Amino acid sequence: MYPSDTFDLVTSATCLDHMPELDGQLLLEKITKCLKDSGILFVEVHTVDDPGFKHTEKKSELAFVVQHYFRHNELLRLVQPHYYIMRYEEKTEEDRDHGELDLHGFANVLARKSSLR
DSSP states (O other): OOOSSOEEEEEEESOGGGSOHHHHHHHHHHHHHHEEEEEEEEEEEEBTTSHHHHTOTTOOTTGGGOOOOBOTTHHHHHHGGGEEEEEEEEEEEEEOTTSSOEEEEEEEEEEEEOSOO
């Protein structure tokens, strides 16, 4: 793993949701340690609003790789203890990258690491 206080910016796009819930929480702790104070974090995850979670016919053909769909405000609660939240959003987004139209539920957070919050 990287040494403490190494990076100014860390991004994680649909990574924490592709592993078991506890592994994702541990990874976020490691990311927090390697991010410099006042460093910026961007995280995006799939949410329970995603058709893959709801097991509908309109789910993406890649839905099976998501191991943990985040509940409403779950990502926010995970990040808040060590970060100043600059922006938090939950949304449903269209995706045509895999052929037919798919919908995905996402949550994303943009935050600054702060010991003072």
